[in-house]
Structure formats: C-alpha cells, structure tokens
Amino acid sequence: MEKNFRMLAKTLYGLEELLANELRQLGASDIEIGVRNVAFKGDTGFMYKVNLCSRTAIKVLKPITGFNVFTEEDLYKRIYDIPWENYMQANGSLAVDATVFSIQFTHSQYIALKTKDAIVDRFRDKEGIRPDVDLDHPTLRINIHIDRNICTVSLDSSGQSLHKRGYKVENTIAPINEVLAAGMIMLTGWSGQCDFMDPMCGSGTILTEAAMIACNIPPNLNRKEFGFETWPDFDVDLYEVIEEAALKKVKDFHFKIYGSDIDAFTLRKAKENIKSANLSEFIELKEQDFFESSKETDRPLWMVFNPPYDERISVNDIEKFYGNIGNTLKREYPGTQAWMITSNMEALKYVGLRPSKKIKLYNGKLESKLVRYEMYEGSRKFSKQ
Template identity: 75%
Template sequence: MEQNFKMVAKTLYGLEEVLAQELRKLGASNVEIGVRMVSFEGDTGFMYKANLCCRTAIKILKPITGFNVFTEDDIYNKVKAIPWEKYMESKGSLAVDATVHSKEFTHSQYIALKTKDAIVDRFREKEGVRPDVDLDHPTLRINIHIDRNICTISLDSSGSSLHKRGYKTEATLAPINEVLAAGMIMLSGWSGQCDFMDPMCGSGTIVAEAAMIACNIPPNLNKDEFGFETWLDFDVELYELIENAALKKIKDYHFKIYASDKDGVALSKAKQNVKNANLDEFITFEQADFFETKKESERSLYMMFNPPYDERLSIDNIEHFYSQIGNTLKRGYPDTQAWMITSNLEALKSVGLRPSRKVKLFNAQLESKFVRYDIYEGSKKASKNDYD
C-alpha cells in the first residue's frame, strides 16, 4: 500500500475551515488549518480525489523538499541539486510560481526566474538539452514558497487554478470566483435541503455551484486537465477509479433552483454556462427585476446573491439600490434566509435589516462582508413607513 505524504491545499481567506471540513470528509488525515491554506496527508489516489472533489481549494500542492535560504545563490544551488529528472523529461516544459514573505527576498518574479534558471541549467549540464518554459500548459508546474528563510519546493498537482471548473465560457463584467461562490454556499449551511434562488445571477456561477453541491457532483469534473496528468508517474487507471467512485456518489435534488437577472444578456450567458456544466435540468431561469418580484412558493427559501458594489459595476444611487434590496426582502420574501456579499459597507447599512451573521471574505482584492438576513413570516406585517 502506498505511503501517505504531506500536501497543501490553498484557498481564499475565510474559507480555511470549510476546506478543512471538505478534506476530512473526503478522507484526509492530519488536517491542519493555516492562513489561506490547509495542510493534510493522503496518498496519490487522494491527491487525485482532492483535485476532483474539493470545492473550496484553489491549488493542491505536493511539497518535495524544503531547506533554509539566506542568499539568492542559496536558492539557485539548492534548487539545482534537486533531481528534477525524477519529475520531468528534458524535452518537457515547466512553469514556476513563487510566493515570498521575507525581508531578504522581496521580489517573487525574480525568485521564480532564479528557480527556473537552476532547473534548466541542471538539465543542460546533465543531458545537453533544456526544458522549455510554458506558462500556460507546462508539463510540470512548480511552486516555490519562501517564508522568512524557509524555502519549500512543491509540485503543483492542479495545473491551472481549480476555480477554473471548465463550464464558465461566458463571463459578465464582475463575475464571482467559483471557489468563492461554493465557499459561500457551504458557509451558509445550504446543501440542497430546500429551494435556492439567486435574484441577480450574472453569469450563473452561484446557481451552478449550488446545483453541484445539491447533487454532490464533483466540481472539477469538466476541468480540461489537471497538472498531475502530465507527470511522469501519472496513473490513469487509478484516476479513472477515483473518478468513477465520485460519480457513483451523485444524488438527486428534489427542490428548485431559481436564477434571475434583469439583464437579458447576462441571463443568456448564465444559461450557456449552466448548459456547459450539464446542470440546466436543475435550474429555472427568468429575466426579472428583483425589486419587482415576490416569493412564488410557500416553501422555505435560501437566497444568495452578489449585488453591485459600485466598484466594477457602477450604480447611480447605491444607497437607494441597497435600501430596495431590504424592502423587497421584507415585502415579498417571508420564510427566507437571504445571504449577500458586498465590499460596500456603507451601502450595506441602507439595507435596513439587522444581519444575523457577518463573515469577512475577499472578493478578488476587495475586502467584503458576507451577511445573512432572516426574513420571517411576520416581516410582512411591518408598517408601510418601512418602505418609504
């Protein structure tokens, strides 16, 4: 039986605990939470499984060595001493990503370049030929991480970021990251137990992720290629075994997922993305202005949306826009648990509802609040003055 090894799953700020829970549920051992990352142990099959099934991981890294560095020459010499021919052929291609948190080393691109030079020079000296650099589709993607004077070299088993699920071919102006969308749904506690709605669906990311969560569909089933698929030791039979086992765990969803947007162009893009993910049977689309809608069913509803922040999408009167969100929820959506994410904390005050929960997240570089509003049946009885 193959021995377990350490891996590192990178994620977005605020989703570390969610990712740790995912990894434990999938069967990881020695799970430890860090900042924007979770370390864990598993075998090669589990590495394949984590890439295929983790909804809140951006990368799954496999550390191969670590050492102390104090100068640029240390980096070059110690990277060059690694037997890279174990991991790739000289006719292959490579890409290096660097993350640096150090007083001695401050320029991540330069560290990446130094690492690349060391690997290329080793192949040139040993075999007379050198691998090419391919930033888009390398045979081997390498991650170098320097924290103060501790350097860790890892193989990137994911390839391109795991948020690139493969279904989003049509993007709107301010789309939400797929990993963030999945993380928000999981943070909220929704897993398919009732109807779900995104009334400002944009490119359809939130509803697509919700459908995959409800049906337990592996999020990266449509991904073009994982990094490990071009590794020298890739075991295609083992991967197919892992994939088939994950497919057998897909389940039925017995409620409704609604997606609406007042922008017809955005809605058509959302429909295409959902179709790409083979999820169109689960999601009902409607072109509608949220502020003119009301809940159509007596059943409990989870609502989640990513309204404009007046950043990438501008709004003439953002405070009025957010007050309309609160009014619409109070007036038309009893028995609803409503969640929204925004970086506009001033406008958020205009919603006029007291949030029962607030979570700090980042939407791209924007520090944001992910907030929950509980709309009870009695909320409809609020006085008319609340809506003026």
C-alpha cells in the first residue's frame, strides 16, 4: 500500500478554512492551516482527487526536498544535485515558479532563473541534451519557496492554476476568479437548499460555480490537463477510477438558478460559458436591469453578486448606483439573503442597509468585503415571531 506524503494546497486569502474543510471531507489527514495555504497528507490517488474535486484550491504542490540556503551558489548546487531525471526526460520541458520571503534572496524571478539553470546544466552534463523552457504547458512545473534560509522544492501537480476550470470560452471586463466565486458561495452557506440568483452575472462565473456546487459536480471536470498527467509515474487507470467515483456523487438539483445582466452582449458570453460547462438546463438567463426587477416567486431566494467597483468597470455615479442596489433589495426582494462583494468601501455606505455580516477577501489585488443583507418578509420584528 502506498505511503501518504505531505502536500500543500494554495488558496486565496480568506478561503483557508473552507479549503481545510474540503480537504477533510475528501479524506485528507494531518491538516494544518496556513496563510493562503493548507498543508495535508494523502497518497497519489488523493492528489489526483484534490485537483479534480477541490473548489477552493489554486495549486496542489508535492514537496520533494528541503534544505538551508544562504547564497546563490548554495541554491544552484543543491538544485543541481536533485535527481531530476527521475521526474522528467531531458527532451521534455520545464517551468519554474518561485516565491521568496528572505533578506538574502529578494528577486523571485532571479531565483527561478537560477533554478532553471541548475536543472538544465545537470541534464546537459549527464545526457548531452537539455530540456526546453515552456511557461504554458511544460512537462514539469517546479515550485521554489524560500522562507528566510529554508528552501522547499516542490512539483506542481496542478499545472495551470486550478481557477482555470476549462469551461470558460468567453471573457468579459473584470471577470471574477472561479475559485473566488466558488469560495464566496460556500462562505454564504448556500449549497443548493433554495433558489439562487446573480442579478449582475457578467460572464456567468458565479452562476456556473453555484450550479456545480448544487449538483456536486467536480469543479475541474472540464479541464484539459493537470500537471501530474505528464509525470513519469502518472497512473491513468487510477485517475479514471478517481474521476468515476467523483461522478457517482453528482446529485439532482430541485430549485432554480437565475442570472441576469443589463448588457445583451455580456449575457451572450455568459450563455456560451454555461453551455460549455454543460449546465444550461440548471441556469435561466434574462436580459434585465436589476434596478427594474423584482422577486418572481414567494420561495426563499439566495442572491450572490459582484457589482462594479468603479475600478476596471467605471460607473457614472457610483454612490447612486449603490443606493439603487439597496433600494431594489429593500422594495423588491423580500425573503432574500443577499450577498455582494466590493472593494469600494465608500460606495458601500450608500447601500443604506446594515450588513449582518462582513468577510474580508481579495478580488485580485483589491482588498474587498463580502457583505450580507437579510431582506425579511415584512418587518424584521415580524419575521422573527
């Protein structure tokens, strides 16, 4: 029986607890929560499973060695001494990502270049040929992490970031990251228990992630490749067993998921993305101005949306825009739990409603808040009786 090994899953700020819970439910052991990452143990099959099934992981790294490093020469020598021929062939390709938190080492790109040089030189010295560099689709993606004087060398089992699910064929201005979208939905507590709506749906990312959560569809089912698929020890039969087992856990969804946007061109893009994800039967789209809309049923409604911040998408009168959000929720959406994310804290004040919860997140580099507004049927006092 294969022995479990240590792995590290990277995530976005604020999603660490969600990721740890996901890993726990998937079957990980020895879970340790860090900042933007969670360490855990599992076997090769579990590594495949996390890449396929985790909604909040961005990368799954497999550390292969660690050592103290004090100079660039130390780094070069220690990297050179690693038996890279066990992990790739000389005629393959590689890419190196580096992160550094150190007084001695301050330039991550230089560290990545030094690492690449050491690996290439080893192959050239031992086999007479050298691997190429391919930043997009390498045979092997390597991660170097230097914290003060401790260097950890890992293989990147994911390849491209796991937020690239594979279903998005059309993009809009300022699309939300798929991992952030899934994490937001999970943070709200929605898992398919009622109707769901995104009234400013853009390219449809929040709607697509919501449908996959409701139906328990593996989020990375549509990806064309994972990093581990080009490793010499890739077990395709084992991966197919993992995938088949995950698909058996897909379930029916008995409520409605609604999406709308004021822009017809944007809505067409959302439709194409949802179709690409094979989720058209679960999601109803409508060209509509949210400020002229109202709740269509008496059933409870969960709303999650990402309005413009007046950053990448400009708004003529951002205060009025956010004021209209509050007015529309208050007047037209009773029985709704409404969540929205924004980085515009000043505009948020104009919503005119008191948020019952605030969660700090980052949308790209923008510090943001995910806020909840509870729209009760009738007065709040009446609704609690």
